[in-house]
Amino acid sequence: MILPPQHPLSAGLTSDSRLVRAYRGERSDVTPVWFMRQAGRSLPEYRDLRVGTRMLDACLEPAMAAEITLQPVRRHRVDAGIFFSDIVVPLKLVGVDVEIQPGRGPVFSRGYADAAGVAELTAIDPARLDEASAPITEAVGRVVAELNATPPSGGGAAGSNEPGSTPLIGFAGAPFTLAAYLAEGGPSKDHLAARTLMHADPGAWRALMDWTAELTGRFLRTQVLAGASAAQLFDSWAGALSLADYETHVAPASTKALGFVHDLAYEIPDATGDAAARATRSVPVVHFGVGTGELLGAMHDIGVDTVGVDYRIPLDVAAQRIGDGVPLQGNLDPALLAAPWPVLESAVREVLERGQSAPAHVFNLGHGVPPETDPTVLTRVVQLVHEASA
Structure with missing residues (x-):
């Protein structure tokens, strides 16, 4: 499906942005930067806006969700917005009983770790x-x-000539991460309920993964059709899996989820300048997981353009494991945001240097922004990334 002419990619507003170019493997004037969880608790304006509003209500109130998404773009001058939402929002929208409890996370009215529970869920049409x-x-x-x-x-880079507008990244939780929460009925340290169901009842597990894959895929597709210029799949808990379990029991569902975005493309003028001859490009897709150093190659193989790397493995090592030609995203340790500036500056420069091992690099954290982070530090990191890489 070709995106409509008014879509930011089709209109040329974001197709040549630093971020989109990096996601398709091209280095631009400076390294683009954004932060996972850049919209949220680290910003005083976010905390002021959220007073008296529950998390999922904030996600489903369009004006509030939009304002929260835009706050870090205005403040930090990052190269992309990331849509403010939560991985359980699509579950909430189709009628699954879930709430986000402060200090704990998503909590369901029950766990879905057996065939009966999976049958109850999958009776809901995604x-x-x-x-x-x-x-x-x-x-x-x-x-x-x-x-x-x-x-x-x-982004604070002197003499910048950044074209177009700032792109928005759509995001969704990967099928396994959703399934892990659903099986447990809430957060878990080891995701034992999900891993047990995976082996004890493979049929129920496949049904659950097929269902979460379609739900996640539709959620991503909705965001792209509405104007997002890239899509990121978060597999927060995939690091709990062995490579064999990931490849056999998880990767097929993630591939299915991304299939809802892979058919979306936009047209660009031919390189010769002939407006009548147009080429097509697909919407860029990113995959990120926590603790997934042993899974990076398999995560790329599900069909993504860029692989996000967490803070546990250096980017140049990740590049070797994934193979040539794959853009990388990451991977400053979030803990360093509270370190003295000379320590943080050195770490930022090291990430940029190791990022040279990939054809293109998007600077990010190796996980989300801690809520106690001083926002001025994030702004300063953005400036450093742009100035040091220019």
């Missing part, structure tokens, strides 16, 4: 998400409208 996604479509539309109306900041 296509219901399309009918319930109006708040997501509206929120993304609001974000994109502001990003398109505001010239890019240049």
Whole structure:
């Protein structure tokens, strides 16, 4: 499917941005940078806005979700926005009983770690998400409208000539991470319920993964169709798996989820300048997992353009494990954001240097921004990344 002409990629607003170019393996004038969980608890303006509003309610209130998404773009001058949502939002939208408890995370009314529980879940048609996604479509539309109306900041790099507008990244939780929460009925340290179901009842496990894959895929597709210029799949808990279990019991579902985005493409003028001759490019897709140093090659093989790397493995080592030609994203240890500036500056420069091992690099953290982070430090890191890489 070709995205409509007004989509930021099709309109040329984000197709040549630093971020999108990096995701397709091209280095631009400076290294692009954004932060996982850049929108949220580290920002005082976020905390002020969220007073009296529960997390999932904030995600489903379009004006609020859009404002929260935009706050770090305005403050830090990052090269991308990441849509403010939560991995359980699509579950909530199709009627699964889930709430996010402060200090704990997503909690369900029950666990779904047996065939009966899986049958109850999979009786819900994932296509219901399309009918319930109006708040997501509206929120993304609001974000994109502001990003398109505001010239890019240049990220603080002197003499920057950044084209177009700042792209928005859509995101969703990977099928395994959703299944891990569902099987346990909430957060878990070892995801034992999910891993047990995987082997004790492979049929139920496949049904659960097929269902979460379709739900996640539809959620990603909704965001891209509404105006997101890239899609990122988060597999927060894949690091609990062996490589064999990941390849056999998880990768097929992640591949299925991304299939809902892979058919989305945009047209660009031919390199000769002939407006009548147009080439097509697919929407860039990123895959990130926590503790997945042993899975990086398999994570790329599900069909992604860029692999996100957590802080446990250096980028040059990750590049060797994944293979040539794959752009990387990451991977500053979030703990360093609280270190003295000389220590942090040295670590940022080291990440940039190791990122040279890949054809292109998007600077990010190796996980999310800690809530106690001083926002001025993040702004300063963005400036350093742009100036040091220019």
